[in-house]
Amino acid sequence: MTTFLELLVNGISIGAVYALIALGFVIIFKATEVVNFAHASLLLVGGFIVAKTHESLGFWLALLLGLAGAAALGALIEFAVIRRANVVSHSILAIVTIGVDIVLTTELTRQIGTEVLALGDPWGSEVLHIGAVNIPLARIAALVTASLVIALFLLAFKYTNWGIAMRATAEDSETAALMGVRRGRVSMGAWAVAGALAALAALFMCIFPTPGLDRTVTATAMKAFPAAILGGLDSTTGALAGGLIIGVTESLVGGYQSELVFLGRGLGDVAPFLVMIIILLIRPAGLFGTRELARV
Amino acid sequence: MNVHDPGPPGDSGLTVRDLAVNYGPVTALRGVSLDVPRGAVVTVLGGNGAGKSTLLRAISGTLRFHRGGIGAGAVAFGGRRLSGASTSAVVAHGVVQVPEGRKVFARMTVEENLRAGALGARDRRAAAEARERVLTLFPVLAERARQRAGLLSGGEQQMLAIGRALMARPKMLLLDEPTLGLAPMMALRIADTVREINAQGTTVLLVEQNAALALSLAGHAYVLEVGRVVLSGPAAELAESDEVRRRYLGIGDDRDEALLSGAPSIRPALTRWTA
Ligand SMILES: Nc1ncnc2c1ncn2[C@@H]1O[C@H](COP(=O)(O)OP(=O)(O)O)[C@@H](O)[C@H]1O
Ligand SMILES: [Mg+2]
Numbered sequence: 001m002t003t004f005l006e007l008l009v010n011g012i013s014i015g016a017v018y019a020l021i022a023l024g025f026v027i028i029f030k031a032t033e034v035v036n037f038a039h040a041s042l043l044l045v046g047g048f049i050v051a052k053t054h055e056s057l058g059f060w061l062a063l064l065l066g067l068a069g070a071a072a073l074g075a076l077i078e079f080a081v082i083r084r085a086n087v088v089s090h091s092i093l094a095i096v097t098i099g100v101d102i103v104l105t106t107e108l109t110r111q112i113g114t115e116v117l118a119l120g121d122p123w124g125s126e127v128l129h130i131g132a133v134n135i136p137l138a139r140i141a142a143l144v145t146a147s148l149v150i151a152l153f154l155l156a157f158k159y160t161n162w163g164i165a166m167r168a169t170a171e172d173s174e175t176a177a178l179m180g181v182r183r184g185r186v187s188m189g190a191w192a193v194a195g196a197l198a199a200l201a202a203l204f205m206c207i208f209p210t211p212g213l214d215r216t217v218t219a220t221a222m223k224a225f226p227a228a229i230l231g232g233l234d235s236t237t238g239a240l241a242g243g244l245i246i247g248v249t250e251s252l253v254g255g256y257q258s259e260l261v262f263l264g265r266g267l268g269d270v271a272p273f274l275v276m277i278i279i280l281l282i283r284p285a286g287l288f289g290t291r292e293l294a295r296v
Numbered sequence: 297m298n299v300h301d302p303g304p305p306g307d308s309g310l311t312v313r314d315l316a317v318n319y320g321p322v323t324a325l326r327g328v329s330l331d332v333p334r335g336a337v338v339t340v341l342g343g344n345g346a347g348k349s350t351l352l353r354a355i356s357g358t359l360r361f362h363r364g365g366i367g368a369g370a371v372a373f374g375g376r377r378l379s380g381a382s383t384s385a386v387v388a389h390g391v392v393q394v395p396e397g398r399k400v401f402a403r404m405t406v407e408e409n410l411r412a413g414a415l416g417a418r419d420r421r422a423a424a425e426a427r428e429r430v431l432t433l434f435p436v437l438a439e440r441a442r443q444r445a446g447l448l449s450g451g452e453q454q455m456l457a458i459g460r461a462l463m464a465r466p467k468m469l470l471l472d473e474p475t476l477g478l479a480p481m482m483a484l485r486i487a488d489t490v491r492e493i494n495a496q497g498t499t500v501l502l503v504e505q506n507a508a509l510a511l512s513l514a515g516h517a518y519v520l521e522v523g524r525v526v527l528s529g530p531a532a533e534l535a536e537s538d539e540v541r542r543r544y545l546g547i548g549d550d551r552d553e554a555l556l557s558g559a560p561s562i563r564p565a566l567t568r569w570t571a
Contacts, residue, residue: 161411161415164404164408164411164412164415165412165415167401167403167404167408168401168404168412168415171401171402171403171404172399172401173361174358174361174395174399175395175399175401176412176415177357177358177361177383177384178356178358178383178387178392178393178395178461179387179412179413179414179415179416179460179464180383180384180387180388180415180416180417180464181384181412181415181416182382182384
């Protein structure tokens with residue numbers, strides 16, 4: 001039972017982090033109809049900035065810089081690449097983001113090399129004991145921060161002018177333009193927010209129990225893709241649900257690996273994709289989505 | 297009848313000069329010129345595919361959403377050139393379009409739709425005033441404020457679409473077939489509202505297939521056919537002209553009407569044979 005509780009809390013914690021990534025992915029899709037395959041590299045850039053600057057700036061300032069850096073990079077990609085949405089199709093733009101991803105990831109993994117970079121977070125490897133249940137402080141911090149940021153995001157999406165402009169553009173970009181909404185701004189804003197969310201996710205993916213930021217972090221980040229897709233590529237609620245489903249599945253399957261060994265090793269890593277495929281077979285538009293992937 | 301003083305020619309109203317519009321290889325408008333003096337209601341009549349929506353898109357700067365563009369000519373409002381400007385700049389200059397088919401944001405609430413309408417206007421106080429005005433004009437929108445716009449009736453959606461456009465405090469309103477698909481009573485209701493909006497000082501360019509209704513609202517009218525202006529004049533005169541009566545008001549000699557109705561020739565012919 002304690003194992004189960006520990007696995008569950010860990011799963012929810014990592015699921016909330018996946019939800020951060022998936023949310024960014026979803027708002028980019030909503031604002032620009034582009035599937036952003038460069039998302040993992042935004043995350044890598046954010047984490048890399050924190051890793052390289054925390055010693056001189058201190059953790060909190062480094063984190064701020066990481067968030068800002070990833071946001072700026074997102075905005076830059078939008079400005080330099082996605083603004084062309086009027087001349088080329090969305091599928092071509094998605095392929096262009098693969099190119100952007102390859103360039104950024106190659107350069108950064110070259111710089112990281114075989115190192116494992118610490119991010120200098122204040123939570124270290126401390127473990128919180130609640131009865132018989134042991135949870136690392138870093139996982140609690142991830143859960144609390146991610147929940148707060150997601151709540152803040154959803155409130156902004158629902159109540160601010162920014163959120164209304166985003167939703168109006170997502171629903172009907174021509175009519176939104178007739179309201180005076182500037183599509184370029186909406187789209188750039190979405191990319192910047194997505195970048196910042198990804199950088200925050202990078203932090204929580206690279207602290208305890210993970211030893212630090214290394215070149216494999218983009219592979220871990222890829223698990224947020226099934227989260228976004230199974231929730232529904234155009235649904236913020238879906239991103240949330242998808243993140244949690246993937247996080248909990250991965251944690252439970254990983255934790256009970258020994259009992260499930262007849263299904264093969266490394267099942268924890270494959271499980272998110274299996275869950276995604278099963279859900280898409282039943283609901284092709286994802287749990288909360290309105291658009292099928294075939295339209296992308 | 298609502299005949300307005302046109303004022304000095306070109307005075308700060310909308311002017312369209314020798315406008316040509318293409319969608320790729322398709323030419324949808326050619327050599328179209330028209331004037332909407334400030335404070336007036338002007339209507340553009342024409343059947344399906346005549347180019348009415350294209351004209352409004354050229355004014356509001358939304359042709360690019362349809363892979364279209366202005367080939368020649370110019371559009372200006374209040375002496376400022378609108379052709380070539382972005383849609384948000386056109387809105388900022390006070391020209392706001394209510395699109396054909398209403399296009400309310402169906403997944404958003406009525407209240408959120410109205411807020412969306414004010415996104416182009418920066419002034420918060422002004423937005424609050426505009427909201428008051430809209431809710432006075434359409435009290436039903438206040439009752440339905442928290443409902444999803446997609447659940448409204450067609451007439452209510454049209455009211456929301458007009459109300460949403462008024463949130464930007466336009467100097468000029470472009471209406472694309474606002475009575476399309478509405479029951480006659482609701483169409484009259486919308487017409488009354490347009491009259492009232494105009495009386496409060498907003499210039500109106502109304503595009504319609506419902507000629508009787510549009511001519512009763514407008515001071516001046518243009519008739520568009522296959523992308524060209526074929527007739528224009530004071531609305532009262534056009535309403536009396538034989539051609540308009542036959543073709544757009546459905547009044548006149550039966551045989552001529554069938555021949556001239558512009559519909560594919562087989563069906564009118566068939567009805568004559570069976571008659
Ligand atoms: N996106 C488009 N691409 C190509 N042709 C178009 C497009 N939109 C309209 N047209 C053509 O332009 C002409 C005028 O259309 P439109 O302005 O919609 O007419 P109306 O509003 O009077 O019914 C029609 O012949 C139509 O087929
Ligand atoms: Mg039309």
